[in-house]
Structure formats: structure tokens, C-alpha cells
Amino acid sequence: MASSSLFAAARRLLRLGGRGRSGILPSRAAASSSRSKSEEERPPPVRRPRLESTLWPLGHPGTLLVPEIELWAARPGNRLRAVELQRIVKELRKRRRHRQALEVSEWMNHNGHVKFQPKDHAVHLDLIGEIHGVAAAETYFDNLSDSDKTEKPYGALLNCYTRELLVDKALAHFQKMKELGFVFSTLPYNNLMGLYTNLGQHERVPSVIAQMKSNGIIPDNFSYRICINSYGARADFFGLENTLEEMECEPQITVDWNTYAVVASNYIKGNLREKAYSALQKAESKIDKRDPDPYNHLITLYGHLGDKSEVKRLWALQMSNCKRHINKDYTTMLAVLVKLDEITEAEALLKEWESSKNAFDFQVPNVLLTGYRQKDLLEKAEMLLDDFLKKGKTPPSISWAIVAIGYAEKGNVVKAYELTKNALRVYSSNSGWIPRPSMIEMILKYLGDEGELKDVETFVDLLKVAVPMNSDMTEALSMARAREETKVKETNA
Template structure:
């Protein structure tokens, strides 16, 4: 869920816009920005040596100042390997057998890139290869924090907890505690996250803003906005300066409470804070809040400020602009941003196509979405099932099960391998048509795919299938679905445990059937999901 900062060229990219005057609160006086392996985990034998320079406030590592030759070739070989069973370790062994010695810097840079593109299993395997080579690579608490994050994503929270418990005490510092905290927050495990905060207080690690930001993001997701305000007050009391992320979370919190006036007061406070330079994320957050409360004119003015703050080669703002303009029904603006996006870069990555197709689907422009999908097929650098899932989700939502099935067959013929969410979307369609066996078969297929991080079906979809089993007195299928949940590790989570008891129907009434246009790729929603993704990128 954390905020993305571009450190590339300071040149500003300004999109063609009609001039407009800004209201006092939207002008704000903001300063312009300056010109798997399946083996059990064991705690590695770390030496407390920092071999890579530490920069930034959050203990992150600067990998940007070295030549980008060897690592990029190695990254491509790992990410594009034809035989996934080879794994990262097989590629690394081959690399060295070819006479090319690997440095820690190269390997950490590869890990960074793999994480950026959510190839978590491959990234974890790189670290395991380093650990298997003993004292050759000196690993520190930053490395341990990254591994903990990867383990939580690939093997789940329980494995991450075991890994943390096995670390030497000397490595249990603000970085590893922070990584464990972030894992709990991503899993929305509030009690455990709060327990980690208590340990961080005892260890003297609550002296920086990051853990506060992480916890406030969790409280936003659990809709406990008052706790966000309490943490803001606590930071001020303890003399911990708010950063741009803290302000964005604070703004979002008041927006979620429906208090636009207070939200705008926070914005004014931020403009008076000499340490803060508002960036595009601030305005995208404001736009999201204004959209939520129907202030579309104010939202559009914020979106123009987002455009004015696009700098260098940062593509991320374009993705948010497409989504936010689609949320206010501005199809012409969506196409304008898309055309400018394509004219600004030699190529558009998969995420750009994902944003455009989902925006058009949200607007109901399915013909446009299909046309952009065909364009993606002709230029794609890699197959991405998440893009296909958007169209499948739209077809299912519109009751076009046969078209969804045909599209599913087509995507497999073109080389796209379904991910767990692809199968879950198809299962939703079968539930709608009361085809229990086919829906259950899809859920089993989703659970059987191991090349992605831990998959968990949406509780609403589980509830819908269990209700259908109950209606048809199909206890065998109900038991099979519970077994799928057990194997996916879902029964440790209250949201799923409450569904498998004797009273399934009330849970269905509460959650409802969720047939999202985003292809079920997201754990959160709206502005909270945007903040968590942006903030997570800063870790």
C-alpha cells in the first residue's frame, strides 16, 4: 500500500491543458518540486557487516550509483527463463559456470528489480542462493528485512514469523521489526501489528515516522479513522516530524470521515510546513477524496495539478490519472492522458495497459477496452494475465459467461498463463449460473498454482459458493471448498472462519458478491489501496 518518488531527471512533463484559475484551497501555495522453494526456512548465519551504503531515512539501500550492465543482463535471464523449474538458483549457477563472478551488489540490484515487478518467489530464491554460499556474502539487517518481506509474500505470515523468531537478536532492529510490522499490516492482522509496535517502543525504534505511517495505513483500512488522528497527535507530542506520506494519510483519513473542511485545513497546514514539498501523490489523494464526496470540479483541478507535477520518466502518475479521470466519467480525458502517455515514452509497460483497459471497462467502453487489449497483444513484452482478467471480470459482471469462457480459451491459446485470480473470476461466473462443480474446479485450479505469492479467494466469492452448496444440499462440494481454504491457509483468518460455520447465509448478506472490474487483483479498495501501494514503494 507505500509512496512512489521519482529520482530521475528533474525535467517537468506538462500535459496540454487549458489554463484555469485555482480556488484558494486548491492553489494552496504548494511549492513546485525541485528543477519458491518449498524447503523449511532456517535463520541464516549473518555477519553484522554493512557492505552497501545506507541512505534515506528508512534504512533503504542505494543501488543506483553503480554501472547498470551486468545486473540488468542477469535480471533478464532470471525473469525470462523458459524453464521456471530451474529457479533463480539454477540461473545463478549457470552464470558463474560461464566464468562471471557475482557480487552482492549485482544480486541485490536484481532482487530490487524482481520485487519491483512482483516476482517475489524469484527474488527470494536469489537470497537463498546467497545464503547457501556461506560467508562469501555478508548479509545485514537490511537484507534480513527484505527476506522477511519476501517470505511473507511467498510462503505466508506464519513462515515470516518463524524466520523472524530465528534471527539473531543483533539483527532484530528497526528494519526487521519494521518489515514484520509491514507484513502484518498487509495481511490486516491488527492485533499482531499493534504488538509489534509495542516491541518497537520497548526497543527504542519508534523515533522515526515510518512505523507510524504503516500503522495509520492499517487503521485506515480497518476504518478506524480516530486512531489515525490519535497517532498524528502522538507524533506531534513526541516531536516526530510528519512527512509527505503522513500528511497524505491524514488528508485521506478526514476525507474518509466525510469531513472535507477538516481535510482542507490539513492541506493548509501542510503548505505552511517548510519541510514539505507537495508532490503528485498529494494531489491524487485529494482528487480521490473529492471524487468520493462528489466534488468533481475540485477533483478535476487537483488532477490538473497532478499533471503539472509529473517529472522525469515517472510513469506512475499516468496510471493514477487514467483511473481517477475514469472515476468521474471523463472518457475524453482518459483518452487524452493515454495518448499523451504513449507519446511520452518509447513503449508502455503492462501496468500502463492494465490501467487504460480497466479505466475503459469502468466507463463501460468495452469496445475501446477490447481495442486496447488487441494493441497490447501486438506489442507486449511479456504475458500478463492481470490484463486479461479485467475483460473477463467485465464479461462475468455483465452475465456473458460464454464470452468469458471463449476469451479464457483465447488467452491460453495466445500464451497467457492464467493466474489464480483468472480461475476465481471464472468461478464467479459459474456460481452465478449455479454450476457448483465447475466453480469448485476453478477454485481448485486457483489454489494449485504455486508460482505466485499466496492466493486467497475473496470472502464474498467463497460465501456465494457455500450458499449455493447449502441451497442445493451439496455437502460434499461444501467440504471440498473448505479443504481448498484450508490448503490456502485461509482458515487462520477470521473472515474465512466465519464462513465455514453453520450460519453461512448472513455472511453472504453482509459481504455481497463482488465482481470487480479490476480482475480481483487488489486486496484493498479506492484511496486506501492507492496509499498502501504508494507507501509500500518507499520501504
């Protein structure tokens, strides 16, 4: 019946003699054609850029985001939404752009765009601790109302203490949280385990996870990973494998790719290559193929194994499966290629990155510059810097300094001086770069012994912006002035 009705429909279409192929009468077809042509000629509506897509290209951590947000909000049709601002702060933290996250968090609170709940206070407190230190975080916590002092701000302050390795404060605060009934999740225990890990006291980690279990709290993936890592750090692979087996048998836990990656990393450090490959295969079977983060981790681990074929296979999968390829993906792959001595391929990848539409960030070429320095290819490093200058991209201080350090390590003080001078000329206080003291000492000694007075004065003036005036600078200036005075006397004699 179905096939006969299809044939009947086909015959009906063929009997539409004077009608067009579409089965529409000519006059209607013409009108339809006219409408479709006008629709084709009409340009598609311009989609306004979302706030997030406006901010992410501003990759330099020193860039102020609030003026950009206000500029976006001032455009017709744009509206700031609390949930979007909170998402931006979360993503900035994920990208480790803490200063910008704090800037946006302060602005959205003070301007009333978001009415802060305890969870928002917790995020803000953690950012204050990250940027301004524990004392500032404590002040913020003390000024919160009692109703806002829930387990979340308490937990954020504990995180500040553990991050700064303040054992006594962390333990006292943890005890206070227990008394208030705020230790009912894995997070405070994980903070303590992280504290002992960062102190190198790996033997104390298993007792914390045991305490967690005795209090009726089931460890999560992160808890188990810290514990697995603690065994790996002590090369206790029996303990590591027992913990992994316990985790795999726990019905409320789904072992994720990251856990198997941690296991693989420890096997690599222990030179247990076969076990490392097995763990890496299990990790890959667990990944979300559209998420770039697992690929970056696994590429790095295969790089540690020196397995170029697996590195390239995973990179190809990442390129085909992931919609976006951010700068972090390129820096990861560049670092692995450099590690594997694949400099030519790294150079090709850098060109590929340049031709992408990603925000230009010197952190990407800095990976190759560091590789050039490590491989004693300093002329290539200088050529790369020159190429960027020709393209109108001014390298920041750190880029010049990478190459300067290479020349200093070879004892070529003249080149180190010239490149350090370039670094100081573009110095910015929020760049995070500090001149290496040993290299500066070497340059100042050279200038004091051989430099022209005007060159020494210029260098010291540039240097004073980055570091406080010190005896090495004073001595270099004194020696250069004394030499200049001697020259003048000899000339006049």
C-alpha cells in the same frame, strides 16, 4: 574574423583538386573506404542479456527464479554482483512478487552472494512475515544476533504486526522500540497510522501524527497522506484541507503528485467533482513524465469521474513519454475502459498488448474477461478463451473460473460445470485460485441429481486436488451411484 576564416577554410577545401570530397588523398580514401566497408560487414558485438532482463519476463508468480539466476551465472562472462541481487529483491517486492523475492533473498544469503547487514535482515524478515506469517517472522527475529537487531529489523517486525492487524503486539513492540531509542523516524508512526486506517479507526490517526510532531519528528509525505485519507474517510473535508494547507506550508516538505491524487480520490468519493479536477491537475503538474506509475493512478481516477477524454489523453501521454509499457499499464487501462463501457476499445487494446513484446500473462486478458462477465457478454468471453487455446496459450484456472461464475450467476449450471471442469484440469496449488464454494455446491447438486456416475466421479477426482473431500462431494457420488444402480435394475428387470 570568424566569417573570413570560414571562407578561407572553404577555399582551401576547393583547392584540393585531385583529392576526394572528404579532402583525403585517393589512396588514403580507398584504404579508408575499404576499412569502413569491412567495418560495415562485421556484425556488431552481441550484448549479453543482463540478469534483470532475463528475470522480468518470467512474470508468473509461481515461477522459480533461482534456477534461472544460476543458469545465467553459469554462462561465460556473466558475474553475480551483490548490488544487482539486492536490486532484484527490491524490484520483486515493488511488483508484489513476494514469494519470488523471498526465494532470491534466501538463496543469496545461504550461498554467500550477499553478506547480510541489518537492512537485508529487515527485508528478509518482512518477506517471511508476508509469506509464512508473523510466527515465522518472530522466530527469524529472535534468532538474529544482538548486533543485527537494529532499528531496521525491529521496524520490519512492527510492519508485520501492523499488516496482520495485531494491535496489542504492535503497540507493545512500538513501546519497546521507543525504550531502545529506535523511534527516531516517521516509519514506526506511519505503521501505526496504517494500522488504525486498516482497522477503520480513522479518528485515531490525527493523534498519532500529533505525537510524532511533539517528539520533534516532521511528518513526511506518506504521514500526511495517511492523515488526509483519515479525514476523507470521515467526509471531514475541512480537516482534510487544513492538513493539506499545513503540508504545503511546511518548508521541508515538497507535496508530491501522489498526495494530490489522494486528495482527488477523497473528493471523488465525496462527489466534489470540481475540487477533484483541481487536485488532479495539481497532481499532473508534479509527475515525472517518464514514470508510468502516476499515469496509471491518474487514469484510474479520471475513470472514476467517467471522463473518457482525460483517460485517453493521459494514456497517449504515457505511451509517448514512457520508454517501457509493462503489463500493469495495460491492465490499468483495460480496467478503466471496461468501467467506462468501452468494450470495443478494450478489445483493441488487448490486441495491441498481444502484439507487444511483453511477457504473456493471463492477468491482462482476465481484466477483459471480467468485463465480459459484468456486461453479460459470456459468449464473447468463451470465444476469447478459445482464441487463446488456438494460439497455444492455455488459460489458467482463474480465467476459466471468471466465465464459469458468470454462467453460475445466470443460473446456467451446465455451462458453469463445463468451465469449472476446465479450470480444475489446469489447477495449480500455487496459482492462488480457490473454487468458489457456492458455485461448487450448485454444480455438485446438479451432478447428484442428473449427472452420469462417471462424470460425477471425474469431477470429484479433479475437485479433490483443489479442496478437501466434503459432504457435498460424498452426497453427489452417493446419489449418482444410487441412480446408476436403479438403472441397472430396471434394465435387468
